[in-house]
Amino acid sequence: MTPPGLAASRWAVWVLPQIAMVWLVAFLVTPEVQSVRRAADLLPILNLAVLIGGAVWAVRFFLKSDLCRHMMESQDVTPRILAQSVFLAAAVLPVVLCVLEKYYWIHVLAISLIYVLLAISLNIVVGLSGLLVLGFSAFYGIGAYVAAILTTGAGSSPHLIWALLPAAAGLAAGFGLLLGAPTLRLRGDYLAIVTMGFGEIVRIILTNWEGLTRGPISISGVAPFHLAGWSFNRPFSAGPIRLDGDTQYYFLLLLTVAFFVLITHRLSHSRIGRAWVAFREDELAARCYGIDVTRYKLLAFAVAASGAGIAGVYFASLQGFVDPTSFTFLESVLILSMVVLGGMGSLPGCAAAAVILQVLPEKLQMLREYRMLIFGALMIVFMCIRPEGLIPSRRRLRRIREVPVP
Amino acid sequence: MPAEAFFQHLLNGLTLGGMYALIAIGYTLVYGIIELINFAHGEIFTFGAFLGLLILSTLASTPIGSTAPALVPAFLVSMLVTAGLGVTVERVAYRPLSRASRLALLISALGASVFLMNAMMLTFGRDSKPFPVYLAAPIYERGDLVVRQIDVFLMVLTLALCILLDQFVRKTRLGRAMRSVAQDREAAQMCGVSVSATIAVTFALGSALAAAAGILNGLYYGVVRFDMGFLAGMKAFTAAVLGGIGNIRGAMLGGIVLGVSESLIPALLSAPPFSVPEIFDYKDAVAFLILIAVLIIRPSGLLGEELPEKA
Numbered sequence: 194m195t196p197p198g199l200a201a202s203r204w205a206v207w208v209l210p211q212i213a214m215v216w217l218v219a220f221l222v223t224p225e226v227q228s229v230r231r232a233a234d235l236l237p238i239l240n241l242a243v244l245i246g247g248a249v250w251a252v253r254f255f256l257k258s259d260l261c262r263h264m265m266e267s268q269d270v271t272p273r274i275l276a277q278s279v280f281l282a283a284a285v286l287p288v289v290l291c292v293l294e295k296y297y298w299i300h301v302l303a304i305s306l307i308y309v310l311l312a313i314s315l316n317i318v319v320g321l322s323g324l325l326v327l328g329f330s331a332f333y334g335i336g337a338y339v340a341a342i343l344t345t346g347a348g349s350s351p352h353l354i355w356a357l358l359p360a361a362a363g364l365a366a367g368f369g370l371l372l373g374a375p376t377l378r379l380r381g382d383y384l385a386i387v388t389m390g391f392g393e394i395v396r397i398i399l400t401n402w403e404g405l406t407r408g409p410i411s412i413s414g415v416a417p418f419h420l421a422g423w424s425f426n427r428p429f430s431a432g433p434i435r436l437d438g439d440t441q442y443y444f445l446l447l448l449t450v451a452f453f454v455l456i457t458h459r460l461s462h463s464r465i466g467r468a469w470v471a472f473r474e475d476e477l478a479a480r481c482y483g484i485d486v487t488r489y490k491l492l493a494f495a496v497a498a499s500g501a502g503i504a505g506v507y508f509a510s511l512q513g514f515v516d517p518t519s520f521t522f523l524e525s526v527l528i529l530s531m532v533v534l535g536g537m538g539s540l541p542g543c544a545a546a547a548v549i550l551q552v553l554p555e556k557l558q559m560l561r562e563y564r565m566l567i568f569g570a571l572m573i574v575f576m577c578i579r580p581e582g583l584i585p586s587r588r589r590l591r592r593i594r595e596v597p598v599p
Numbered sequence: 600m601p602a603e604a605f606f607q608h609l610l611n612g613l614t615l616g617g618m619y620a621l622i623a624i625g626y627t628l629v630y631g632i633i634e635l636i637n638f639a640h641g642e643i644f645t646f647g648a649f650l651g652l653l654i655l656s657t658l659a660s661t662p663i664g665s666t667a668p669a670l671v672p673a674f675l676v677s678m679l680v681t682a683g684l685g686v687t688v689e690r691v692a693y694r695p696l697s698r699a700s701r702l703a704l705l706i707s708a709l710g711a712s713v714f715l716m717n718a719m720m721l722t723f724g725r726d727s728k729p730f731p732v733y734l735a736a737p738i739y740e741r742g743d744l745v746v747r748q749i750d751v752f753l754m755v756l757t758l759a760l761c762i763l764l765d766q767f768v769r770k771t772r773l774g775r776a777m778r779s780v781a782q783d784r785e786a787a788q789m790c791g792v793s794v795s796a797t798i799a800v801t802f803a804l805g806s807a808l809a810a811a812a813g814i815l816n817g818l819y820y821g822v823v824r825f826d827m828g829f830l831a832g833m834k835a836f837t838a839a840v841l842g843g844i845g846n847i848r849g850a851m852l853g854g855i856v857l858g859v860s861e862s863l864i865p866a867l868l869s870a871p872p873f874s875v876p877e878i879f880d881y882k883d884a885v886a887f888l889i890l891i892a893v894l895i896i897r898p899s900g901l902l903g904e905e906l907p908e909k910a
Contacts, residue, residue, distance in 0.1 A: 323702050382701060383840070386636055389833065391891075394888070401877075526709065526713055566718060569711065569712070570714050571710070572713070573710040573714070576704075
């Protein structure tokens with residue numbers, strides 16, 4: 194016979210993500226905070242404060258409850274079931290927003306899924322392997338420009354974009370290897386600055402090689418995803434529900450993210466993932482155990498770069514145009530802050546942080562100017578006070594909490 | 600290329616290199632002592648420039664306002680206040696992490712850089728700000744070659760600051776403390792060196808030099824902008840690596856080499872027999888290519904010795 198606490202945890206794992214989804218919808222339909230000039234402007238702030246405060250309180254309450262403890266202990270609540278439950282909620286979310294006709298927010302959520310993809314890719318190098326990469330937007334830009342240049346060429350098939358997903362992944366990974374091979378042998382922190390320089394070189398080339406990239410004018414008319422006569426940016430009506438282009442991209446991206454989550458999860462719990470964590474913790478010890486550190490570093494680099502390349506293809510196709518200003522150093526910093534704030538090495542943490550950091554500034558328009566300022570400060574604060582991030586990975590938490598007191 | 604044009608590019612390269620050298624010293628000092636790439640250093644350089652601008656525009660209404668002596672208080676005050684900022688950054692963002700992992704420290708440094716850059720953007724605006732003109736009179740002219748007073752001033756000041764710093768580190772008690780902490784922190788502590796005070800002095804010195812470079816940069820180019828520290832900082836770091844990170848004389852040499860090659864290489868490639876004028880669009884990429892090349896061919900730099908990776 195199962196104890197009642199454990200039985201409840203089986204239900205909770207399915208119900209809690211749906212509650213979170215309902216909360217997110219409620220959050221998205223509250224009016225935006227534009228500015229604070231009149232007394233009436235305080236109402237949306239109050240609304241948001243109640244919503245955010247309520248959520249924070251509820252999460253804290255949940256973490257202290259018996260239910261949470263039971264869920265942690267229960268054998269039935271596996272990461273797989275939790276992931277399935279979260280994906281169910283994520284799949285229902287755009288349909289609800291369609292019914293409510295909040296199409297703009299579906300666009301925002303589709304873009305945040307691209308950032309989820311970027312964040313979980315970067316998490317492989319920064320979180321799992323402990324290598325600081327500061328030019329991540331370069332790989333993202335390479336993917337986007339591959340899609341933009343090849344689909345706008347004369348006589349390209351509408352189905353070409355599917356082939357470009359692996360092609361962009363491969364090209365980005367190739368650049369990653371090219372950059373990583375000479376530098377990964379060096380002291381870890383040189384890698385940060387070299388990747389930063391690489392990001393800058395890619396941006397300079399994208400801006401100045403006008404024959405190929407059309408420079409700052411931007412390339413427009415990037416092909417949408419297309420399947421047997423159906424173009425993904427065409428609205429689609431099923432009875433009362435109208436699914437617009439962004440919704441279809443959302444589902445496509447959700448599938449891709451699911452695929453990447455699966456791959457990363459499997460990788461991080463395989464021999465490869467253990468090797469990554471091993472040299473993150475102590476490179477010398479890892480070498481002594483016979484781990485070919487340089488090879489595993491290169492592998493992490495290549496996998497992460499290919500994720501960014503794929504994200505770039507989706508981004509170009511969803512926006513319909515690309516220009517070099519989307520791939521600056523601050524973009525790399527934004528992706529990095531998602532990984533850092535979410536919890537380095539933690540998949541759910543990075544994904545959650547990516548969505549939060551994309552959606553929250555949309556709501557708080559008046560804080561838009563201060564966004565990077567706040568991220569910068571948060572990076573310092575998190576490193577000093579809570580280095581394990583919002584949702585720490587179990588492995589890392591174990592290490593942080595179980596260090597014996599000398 | 601005519602000889603005058605060649606010497607003009609060489610002169611530009613030397614002045615540019617002098618500025619890189621001043622910033623690079625800050626990177627090398629900090630890296631030598633706490634093994635951290637101080638990402639915020641570029642922003643400290645920008646802050647120094649803005650502070651200099653502020654002081655000069657305040658002095659503009661006084662009798663000495665638009666004459667060269669106004670530069671003296673501008674340099675002194677800006678260097679002093681910027682040194683304070685450097686120490687503050689160290690105290691807030693780096694010291695609490697002195698026992699944390701290298702990655703945490705690097706991310707904190709990056710956070711400090713992003714924070715300062717955006718704080719300056721919000722305070723001083725997104726656009727380039729014009730810098731008042733001083734010492735613009737030419738003292739030597741021949742064809743394409745024009746030597747202005749500012750060129751001479753810049754080189755003399757850079758040289759003087761470099762020599763002062765070098766002597767400080769080599770000859771004084773505090774300098775000896777800095778070298779000892781860089782060599783072995785625990786051993787230095789056991790000999791009675793206050794490690795935290797020494798680190799603070801290091802940050803103060805590096806930041807003061809960066810502030811001087813910032814004002815020189817403003818005088819030389821006539822504009823300052825909130826994000827100019829990003830590129831300047833990266834190039835100066837390249838200079839520090841080129842010279843051998845942790846080595847002060849190496850940073851000076853690296854700065855000069857980088858400045859001259861950044862100025863001469865595009866100029867030579869754009870003139871016959873190569874004739875590729877597009878190369879100027881990629882001028883900024885030259886520094887990064889040099890950085891990557893140095894790391895591949897000689898990671899210890901021109902004057903550096905092999906450093907083992909500390910755990």
